[in-house]
Amino acid sequence: MDMELIQQIRGKARSLLEEGTVEGVIGYERAGDGVTSRPLFAYDSSAAERLIFDDTCTHNLVKYLLGKRGKKMAVMVKPCDSRAINLLLNERQIDRDKVFIIGVGCPGVVETEWNHKSETLQARCRSCLLTKPLVYDVLLGRELARKAEEETYSDILEAEAESVVSRREFWREQFSRCIRCYACRQVCPGCYCPVCFAEQLEPLWVGIRIAPEENTLWQTIRTFHLAGRCIGCNECERVCPVDIPLSLLNRKLEKDVKELFAFQAGLDPEEPPPFATFRKEEMPELGE
Ligand code: SF4
Ligand code: SF4
Numbered sequence: 001m002d003m004e005l006i007q008q009i010r011g012k013a014r015s016l017l018e019e020g021t022v023e024g025v026i027g028y029e030r031a032g033d034g035v036t037s038r039p040l041f042a043y044d045s046s047a048a049e050r051l052i053f054d055d056t057c058t059h060n061l062v063k064y065l066l067g068k069r070g071k072k073m074a075v076m077v078k079p080c081d082s083r084a085i086n087l088l089l090n091e092r093q094i095d096r097d098k099v100f101i102i103g104v105g106c107p108g109v110v111e112t113e114w115n116h117k118s119e120t121l122q123a124r125c126r127s128c129l130l131t132k133p134l135v136y137d138v139l140l141g142r143e144l145a146r147k148a149e150e151e152t153y154s155d156i157l158e159a160e161a162e163s164v165v166s167r168r169e170f171w172r173e174q175f176s177r178c179i180r181c182y183a184c185r186q187v188c189p190g191c192y193c194p195v196c197f198a199e200q201l202e203p204l205w206v207g208i209r210i211a212p213e214e215n216t217l218w219q220t221i222r223t224f225h226l227a228g229r230c231i232g233c234n235e236c237e238r239v240c241p242v243d244i245p246l247s248l249l250n251r252k253l254e255k256d257v258k259e260l261f262a263f264q265a266g267l268d269p270e271e272p273p274p275f276a277t278f279r280k281e282e283m284p285e286l287g288e
């Protein structure tokens with residue numbers, strides 16, 4: 001652990017809380033297994049002493065800001081997490097002046113499970129080109145040069161080469177295991193509708209039955225709702241209890257949106273996602 005960085009984080013959190021700049025600080029603490037980490041909400045300086053940062057700090061904490069609207073909160077963000085801040089600023093879901101962003105330099109996070117951490121960097125970190133958060137109020141730790149290779153989408157290209165029948169079969173099998181726990185939705189910074197389509201009764205988009213047809217519709221609509229908005233944090237796949245490879249769906253759409261619109265979500269707080277913009281000339285039949 002980088003104790004110097006941790007002391008900087010704790011010191012900053014303490015001063016923000018003691019000076020009343022924020023009501024709380026959202027960061028990481030050591031989990032109960034003594035190995036991995038979990039989110040911490042620190043509301044006083046003694047709780048701030050529990051803050052840590054290391055290569056197990058995988059959670060994207062930005063989602064928690066949505067539950068704290070109206071309160072001024074500080075949040076720790078890694079470079080990738082900062083894309084979620086930009087997404088939510090762009091979509092007017094958070095106020096910039098209500099958030100104090102503690103940016104941290106990130107050497108990458110590793111695969112973990114309860115009571116165990118591997119030495120293997122997560123796949124998304126192996127192609128991460130962000131050396132520092134895109135938006136922050138204070139930057140702690142070092143800005144890191146990366147040796148990462150740009151995302152090549154090799155697994156997506158492989159999947160695209162398969163026949164429609166075999167792709168359909170693959171996803172049918174995957175979706176048949178979905179238990180509709182909605183953990184993927186709950187963790188996603190881009191999923192914040194007050195009533196999710198999956199729970200709407202009028203109109204009824206998708207039945208409550210846990211069966212391949214309903215599951216397929218649920219997954220398809222959710223994926224498309226994130227098209228051009230997914231910031232690639234991979235939290236949905238991480239929390240899925242039945243290991244559905246959701247990143248294949250998200251990254252397929254990320255790749256398509258990049259190719260069609262030269263757009264990647266969360267890189268710029270001002271540039272709206274392609275599906276949130278509309279120009280009259282795109283629908284010529286509308287006339288003047
Ligand atoms: S994707 Fe980049 S910023 Fe995010 S955890 Fe991995 S290395 Fe760090
Ligand atoms: S990777 Fe998953 S959790 Fe993260 S923004 Fe995309 S859909 Fe949401």
Ligand code: SF4
Binds near residue numbers: 178181183185243
């Ligand atoms: S987290 Fe996994 S099992 Fe739960 S709803 Fe999402 S895809 Fe289905």
